[in-house]
């Protein structure tokens with residue numbers, strides 16, 4: 001059986017048994033701040049298990065993209081050595097949301113494994129949680145396995161949890177004996193040696209673990225199972241390792257060929273090839289789901305995986321970027337199952353290549369840095385006889401600096417240090433790292449925890465329903481009902497309340513709303529809520545922001561101007577219409593920009609984030625280098641051309657499949673329901689989008705790009721304005737031009753030529769001025785001591801005088817000219833700016849004298865007289881000072897200073 005067939009057989013088996021097939025969610029969890037990446041098939045269904053959301057069907061089956069590189073499930077370090085651990089893998093799972101429980105779960109599992117996949121029962125084991133007598137009994141009855149093949153295990157292995165908090169429960173696992181013909185060994189030995197392989201975990205989801213560790217029973221006991229596709233494939237294909245299956249063989253072969261070797265030829269190289277083959281899958285899928293390499297968060301994890309692959313590539317002998325050349329192989333293998341791989345391949349390849357280049361540069365530059373640090377340490381030992389080098393270790397803070405500032409992986413620092421026979425103070429490094437981690441953790445938690453805390457405060461005893469949004473067309477609504485209220489107390493803490501008093505601030509949940517909650521890059525609406533209180537008095541609240549949580553409950557952030565607002569009140573809603581219209585113009589313009597960018601720069605361009613605000617729009621996209629000004633101008637023109645066509649936008653709700661087939665641009669990495677909303681500008685743009693748009697693109701009026709710049713490696717950002725914002729910008733620029741023209745004394749049309757002519761004239765005048773100044777000064781070389789000319793000091797001509805203020809390069813020129821005029825001699829010139837309190841001294845010595853008089857020594861002696869310091873070469877030196885009054889004194893001291901030097 002090929003891996004593709006195994007995937008289908010799983011989906012078919014459970015579909016036939018009433019399970020609704022659900023497509024894999026993106027690797028980035030939607031609105032779940034407790035988790036960096038989806039690490040199990042149950043994650044997208046968390047809300048169903050907790051009872052926060054209602055599943056469309058009580059049974060589901062999925063093959064879910066998983067990544068185990070952070071948090072509770074982290075297998076990163078296993079990858080390479082382990083034959084059965086991946087970072088990225090596909091988890092097949094069947095789910096019951098309060099429908100069937102242990103019995104069917106076990107029955108289905110056993111049936112699929114033995115009847116469909118045909119594994120002999122004699123090769124199988126089952127484990128159950130220590131105290132789970134029920135599961136134990138069921139296994140004996142259903143599978144007919146002998147008692148010694150149904151084992152009771154402890155919490156570590158048979159109590160499953162997604163993370164430190166959230167759904168969890170006892171579990172039961174199916175194991176395969178990989179060498180059934182070998183003599184039997186005890187369970188522990190077989191397990192430790194990898195002979196007994198866990199392929200499928202059936203979790204009996206019963207509890208929700210709270211932050212304090214307390215286990216709360218879930219509303220309905222449920223089932224969640226997970227079987228790794230790669231592991232099952234290895235068993236069914238009868239090979240010893242996941243890497244020997246058809247999942248990995250093509251990638252390994254391609255990587256080996258690039259490296260000029262063969263998988264299986266050398267143990268160390270094989271390990272590196274496995275890491276590369278595994279990581280290129282993880283990198284491909286992360287990029288396809290919209291994660292971009294970055295210095296923190298998810299982007300940082302992606303960068304680390306990518307760099308780990310490159311480091312192993314270096315071991316394989318790659319000196320040039322290579323990883324990006326393997327992306328197409330992953331695409332060929334899985335593109336048919338995960339369309340996002342193909343849709344993003346071009347952009348991802350460019351991003352990976354750029355990252356690889358950057359990292360290789362980093363390693364080269366960092367290696368030099370490590371060497372310098374080691375040199376400095378050795379120097380300290382030489383001069384003081386003590387210091388860190390005496391211990392032969394790079395101190396922890398130094399290692400951390402190299403790691404943090406230069407982005408050097410610890411392994412690379414260690415390797416270079418070892419070549420210099422230095423160790424690393426790893427404990428010190430860990431401490432510095434941990435300190436930084438807890439700082440950044442505190443920062444992210446604060447932001448993400450707020451919505452959760454708010455939801456907790458509002459939820460109370462009952463469920464919070466999804467708020468109906470009816471504000472795409474209407475901006476006013478009469479008769480919405482207040483379902484819940486929260487009140488902000490000091491320090492932003494929210495508590496559930498039955499009323500918000502006049503002057504108070506809080507959050508309102510309504511049964512329906514016309515306020516758009518922040519989402520899809522579009523900012524939340526602001527506006528007003530009004531009502532008549534029980535006492536007949538009118539009340540009014542300002543809505544300052546609108547947001548929603550994962551379940552679709554909309555939170556209106558309000559400040560009460562007059563009256564108090566009680567739960568149950570019927571209210572009237574008014575969105576700030578002018579602001580919303582401006583937002584709509586910017587949102588539709590963002591879609592036009594997206595389409596125009598792809599037209600101009602190619603399909604490799606992918607959206608990487610956007611902000612749609614009333615006064616501007618911002619669009620981030622993947623692209624490896626700056627957009628040429630000419631291309632940017634064409635893009636801007638293209639958008640405006642669409643605006644002038646003034647066609648109505650078409651907004652529809654339809655089946656996701658149908659929309660994608662019509663070519664709708666979907667942002668991979670976003671969760672779309674089965675029925676999706678599409679926004680079309682007919683003939684030009686079609687996107688899945690839940691945001692607010694103009695009825696006709698002509699409303700945009702005018703679209704102007706205001707900036708284009710890079711925001712991360714391989715990611716560019718365009719900012720633009722439309723409508724009133726664009727009009728104001730044009731007006732402002734027009735006024736500015738009028739002012740400039742008036743100043744330049746020319747008509748606006750001629751102002752550029754006029755300014756160029758003015759600058760030319762100015763440059764000429766400056767040159768002339770400079771020439772005159774030097775000429776004026778150079779006359780001094782001719783006169784005698786009395787009229788400021790040179791004096792003789794022990795047979796050497798010495799010229800010391802003050803010159804008018806001039807730029808430094810000109811002063812140097814003056815000193816040079818004077819030295820030339822003297823032929824042989826010493827020149828010191830000084831100039832001062834009394835207002836700024838600055839003195840500049842320059843000394844020049846003719847070449848024949850540098851053996852006897854040093855310009856550097858001269859200024860070093862003179863500078864203190866004007867309250868400063870300086871130095872330079874023997875033939876030329878410069879100094880600055882802060883006491884302009886003292887300049888004559890310093891110049892007067894020149895002959896004596898020269899005499900002293902001549903005397904040696």
Ligand code: ATP
Pocket residue numbers: 068075084085086087088089091160198199200201226227228229230231232
């Ligand atoms: P192990 O103890 O082998 O690391 P686990 O107990 O962490 O596995 P579960 O969390 O129960 O695994 O995940 C369910 C199934 O997913 C496993 O039975 C296995 O088939 C698969 N699986 C788990 N981790 C990985 C991984 N890193 N790479 C590939 N498959 C995995």
Ligand code: MG
Pocket residue numbers: 073075
């Ligand atoms: Mg594990």
